[in-house]
Amino acid sequence: MNKGGNTAFGDSPAIDMNHVLSAYGISPECYDIRSFGSGHINKTFLLMPYAANGGGGLVLQHINTNVFRRPDVIARNLRMTADYLARTALEYYFLRPLPTLDGDDMFVVDDDYWRLLPYAADTVTVDQAESPKQAYEAARQFGRFARLTHGIDLAQFEPTIPDFHNLTLRWRQYENALAQALPDRCAQANELIAGFGSRIDVVTRYEETVRLLPVRLMHHDTKINNALLRMGTFEGVCICDLDTLMAGYIISDLGDMVRTYVCPVSEEEPDVRLVAVREDYFEALVQGYLIEVRDVLTAEEKNSLFYAGEFMIYMQGIRFLTDYLNGDVYYPVKHAGHNLDRARNQWVLLQRLTEKKSALQRVIDSCL
């Protein structure tokens, strides 16, 4: 973990769980409380009742305000989405934050923001897609969400992180990091700097592409462990980790699925010989997503589907590289060079994906 308070993660909040839970009318002694999930940004706890009749489990989250500077915007976006879905899609299971005793959807104490969510019973998450079916089911959940929110009025939505997936800006941030990085870090990153530089076409295409794309309510973090799957059958149940619910483009959500479902190993794998693109997983996720959204996509969106994967892998690659050059200030690192390893993993993944472009484009065409 990073040390010191200058990272995006800061120091651990002084957690007074009793105080937070009492705002929700909950007695901590009735629950087994433990750390939960594998996110980089927020701290998450799972609360399971000791007594069988103690009601359902709960998920308590502490919002990282170094990253999410406007928790009120997150809360409002969630509320508007939940209200819209409650009106238009009665059957849809949406994880709406539970109210405090005062009726608020967050509990704020000393600038610490907390929220409580129901725990979806009998569900599991997987950190890596283990079968094409899992990829299909997770993708279908994100697709269903995009389809059901197709008609939502985005005028009221504010970005929870402005320019989160703006590749032009991410490239500029990368160039700035490069300009001020320590010579040693630059030298270590030499090959990757050349590599990502040689694929600047991905950045150029970004502006040309989004100019033509409609804005949609997007999740912006569609990795597989943000889809809850039914225990045992792995059928999709719902989506979670909704902090980055905001207006965006289809290439974000589809692209992050390609980035994280097709490879047999995660972005954490330092051995790049294991980084590969599994065509059957690609097909499964494209099928699952498109079965839901195909009918609402514009021609321009259909043309951007292969690019989506390149876009997200490239952007994540330069975000890791930027953080390495900046001295590891955003993503928590477990060892020196951790962010460099992650960037290399993404760089190799980008190459594996581009190598298979014609075959993968054929898969997309057959799913459209």
Ligand code: GN1
């Ligand atoms: C962060 O915290 P987590 O794992 O949900 C990041 C994503 C990256 C991801 C890479 C707010 O998400 O954009 O894709 O790490 N979220 C933020 O693992 O920066």
Ligand code: MG
């Ligand atoms: Mg997230």
